Amino acid sequence: MLSAINQKIDIVVGGINNIQKSIIELNIEVRKIPEATKKIVLEHYNLELTDGLAGLLKSYSEVRAAAETNSDILDDIKIVERLKFISNETNKTRATLSVSPVAMTPETLFAIPTTLFLEIATLSHLQFPTSYIIQVLSSYREWITRCISGEIGSIPSQRAAAIEIHQKTIDNYSSSRVGQLLGIANYPFSETDTDRKSRATDLCFGFSHSVADQITDTYDKLIESLTFAANFLGGTLLERSSHFGIKFEQSLNAFQYSYDRGILSMTVARNKSLEGFGPFKQTTICTWKKAGFTDDIDKAVAYAETIAEYQDLEKQSQQLSADVDLLNLLRARIEICKKSAQIAYDTLAQVETQLIALGAN
Amino acid sequence: MPGGPKPEVIKFLEDLGDLIGYLFPVVADSILKSKFETDLEKLLPSLTEDASWTGAGTLLYVPMGQDPGTSALFYGGIRVYGTGSTPSNIIGVYLSEPQISPPNPIWFSEEKSFYVWLDPKNKKVGIIEYPFSKIVLLDGLAIANDKLLAKAVKAHDEFAQYLNAVEVLAIKAEESSLKLEIQAAHKVLKDTAAKIDAINAELATNLEKERKISSFLQKIKILGALVSVGQLALEFASQFPDSEIPGMFDGDAILLENEINSYKQEIGDKIIYMKGELSVYQKLSAQEAIKLKTQFSLKNAPKQIQHFDGYSGEKTD
Numbered sequence: 123m124l125s126a127i128n129q130k131i132d133i134v135v136g137g138i139n140n141i142q143k144s145i146i147e148l149n150i151e152v153r154k155i156p157e158a159t160k161k162i163v164l165e166h167y168n169l170e171l172t173d174g175l176a177g178l179l180k181s182y183s184e185v186r187a188a189a190e191t192n193s194d195i196l197d198d199i200k201i202v203e204r205l206k207f208i209s210n211e212t213n214k215t216r217a218t219l220s221v222s223p224v225a226m227t228p229e230t231l232f233a234i235p236t237t238l239f240l241e242i243a244t245l246s247h248l249q250f251p252t253s254y255i256i257q258v259l260s261s262y263r264e265w266i267t268r269c270i271s272g273e274i275g276s277i278p279s280q281r282a283a284a285i286e287i288h289q290k291t292i293d294n295y296s297s298s299r300v301g302q303l304l305g306i307a308n309y310p311f312s313e314t315d316t317d318r319k320s321r322a323t324d325l326c327f328g329f330s331h332s333v334a335d336q337i338t339d340t341y342d343k344l345i346e347s348l349t350f351a352a353n354f355l356g357g358t359l360l361e362r363s364s365h366f367g368i369k370f371e372q373s374l375n376a377f378q379y380s381y382d383r384g385i386l387s388m389t390v391a392r393n394k395s396l397e398g399f400g401p402f403k404q405t406t407i408c409t410w411k412k413a414g415f416t417d418d419i420d421k422a423v424a425y426a427e428t429i430a431e432y433q434d435l436e437k438q439s440q441q442l443s444a445d446v447d448l449l450n451l452l453r454a455r456i457e458i459c460k461k462s463a464q465i466a467y468d469t470l471a472q473v474e475t476q477l478i479a480l481g482a483n
Numbered sequence: 484m485p486g487g488p489k490p491e492v493i494k495f496l497e498d499l500g501d502l503i504g505y506l507f508p509v510v511a512d513s514i515l516k517s518k519f520e521t522d523l524e525k526l527l528p529s530l531t532e533d534a535s536w537t538g539a540g541t542l543l544y545v546p547m548g549q550d551p552g553t554s555a556l557f558y559g560g561i562r563v564y565g566t567g568s569t570p571s572n573i574i575g576v577y578l579s580e581p582q583i584s585p586p587n588p589i590w591f592s593e594e595k596s597f598y599v600w601l602d603p604k605n606k607k608v609g610i611i612e613y614p615f616s617k618i619v620l621l622d623g624l625a626i627a628n629d630k631l632l633a634k635a636v637k638a639h640d641e642f643a644q645y646l647n648a649v650e651v652l653a654i655k656a657e658e659s660s661l662k663l664e665i666q667a668a669h670k671v672l673k674d675t676a677a678k679i680d681a682i683n684a685e686l687a688t689n690l691e692k693e694r695k696i697s698s699f700l701q702k703i704k705i706l707g708a709l710v711s712v713g714q715l716a717l718e719f720a721s722q723f724p725d726s727e728i729p730g731m732f733d734g735d736a737i738l739l740e741n742e743i744n745s746y747k748q749e750i751g752d753k754i755i756y757m758k759g760e761l762s763v764y765q766k767l768s769a770q771e772a773i774k775l776k777t778q779f780s781l782k783n784a785p786k787q788i789q790h791f792d793g794y795s796g797e798k799t800d
Binding site for chain 2: 172179186229232233235236238239240242243246247249250252255373374375440441443444447448450451454455458461465468471472474475476478479480481482483
């Protein structure tokens with residue numbers, strides 16, 4: 123009877139196992155739904171914006187090209203009708219976008235000047251009343267001002283949120299073991315510390331003053347294990363260095379982190395006398411990475427992997443690897459916010475100039 | 484885009500004196516006239532110098548205001564819009580860059596504001612009044628916005644390339660995050676597999692005990708038979724009082740029976756424990772299913788997915 127029960131339990135446990143696997147996979151998929159939906163909505167509006175606007179720009183550039191050779195065509199009724207169509211459609215695009223969920227995103231803000239200048243150009247060609255053009259310019263001024271107002275969803279709030287997540291993530295690492303080993307920490311700066319403060323706003327933050335290479339806590343358990351591993355190979359552990367860095371990425375105009383998952387590099391001085399080559403000789407024989415290990419190094423790594431702290435560091439290292447990708451994305455987003463805010467201020471200055479020239483106060 | 488103003492747009496006058504006289508003809512305007520004259524005299528040296536270098540015309544703008552009640556005029560100063568071939572082109576260039584301008588006068592009047600056109604080549608002074616001032620302004624506005632539009636399109640295209648680079652980062656970050664989640668999920672599965680192995684090992688031990696008990700039962704049957712034989716022998720012996728036959732089988736049988744009962748109890752307990760374990764797994768599975776159904780419902784998942792009931796359990800008795 124127990125054999126039968128055992129078999130049934132095997133079946134049941136197998137079933138539970140499969141269900142558990144499915145639940146985990148489904149949970150991952152379910153968690154992705156809100157993000158995916160948001161992305162689809164944003165893409166819809168962006169498509170509406172870019173595709174619609176691209177078509178209008180094409181039509182307008184054709185009218186312009188024709189008028190370059192003969193400016194009289196601007197009085198032609200058909201051309202006037204075409205300009206009216208472009209003007210109306212641009213107006214509709216603005217009306218949709220300015221109240222849409224993407225009204226204040228950096229992506230939209232980059233398209234606002236195109237929409238604005240196209241609409242004002244067509245209204246000017248059509249000799250609309252200046253009072254109406256003033257109203258249109260005022261609407262754009264209101265929209266752009268909202269984008270940089272600091273209200274929830276505006277560019278400054280998006281930038282602040284990204285910076286906060288970045289800062290918190292780095293702060294968490296400054297108190298973790300792997301963060302301490304790699305020297306990851308936010309620059310501490312005071313209100314009067316303008317130098318560091320400017321570095322922080324330039325997104326250079328993310329490092330403490332101490333460099334990982336300079337850490338010499340010889341009683342560290344990991345170092346003990348690595349030293350043991352080195353001795354096991356007939357040598358001595360000489361140095362270790364970090365694989366965590368930062369560099370300026372030209373295409374993104376932002377500093378980006380780099381991390382290659384190797385926590386430490388291990389340089390071992392091998393005692394060559396064991397091989398009959400005379401006295402002690404220093405040789406770098408490996409870096410703390412899995413690729414390209416010799417048999418001896420495999421043994422050393424296998425030993426180190428049995429140390430609990432190494433296992434914990436491995437886990438933290440995997441997390442850091444994923445976090446570096448997130449941090450780099452945040453840095454790029456912060457830069458986008460910065461760029462779009464600049465666009466907003468430039469466009470506002472342009473709008474103000476035109477408003478005053480048209481007689482607005 | 485369109486050419487400059489038609490010739491009749493500009494009203495040409497002999498000199499600046501005529502211009503001032505034309506603009507401020509009445510005594511009531513004497514204060515404004517004086518202010519305008521002073522401002523113009525201050526500007527003229529530099530304007531003449533610029534014009535002599537370029538040979539191009541110079542455009543000035545004079546914004547005016549008018550009280551709707553009293554019709555009193557308000558003077559807004561002279562703005563130099565620059566030099567160029569036509570007034571519209573000059574306005575086009577001026578408005579295509581951000582400018583720091585003083586505010587317009589109170590009760591700004593489009594009708595009362597005007598442009599002054601200085602033409603050094605023909606040594607003429609012109610005035611552009613409403614409604615021609617509006618036409619010139621809108622022509623200039625069109626030129627300015629055409630220029631700005633070209634810049635904006637270029638900037639937008641560059642930004643699109645930048646966004647593509649950021650999208651690559653976003654995909655990388657999403658993949659890394661998923662990788663971590665999958666690793667965590669695998670760990671859960673690995674832990675579950677270890678628990679299953681432990682249960683299986685326990686079951687194997689219990690099965691081994693069951694096998695031993697079965698073996699014991701066989702022996703007991705044999706022993707029972709032997710006891711019967713022994714009893715027969717005793718009965719047989721009782722008929723022979725002088726004979727001594729030992730009754731050792733009775734005691735051993737009781738000991739064995741006790742041991743069997745103890746094993747049976749132990750196995751029974753194990754089975755109850757294992758049933759309990761199964762029940763916990765079933766409940767957990769049902770709870771996860773409810774959570775998932777809620778999630779599906781909230782996210783409007785397809786109906787056939789929403790019908791997912793999780794693991795309802797298998798009866799094990």
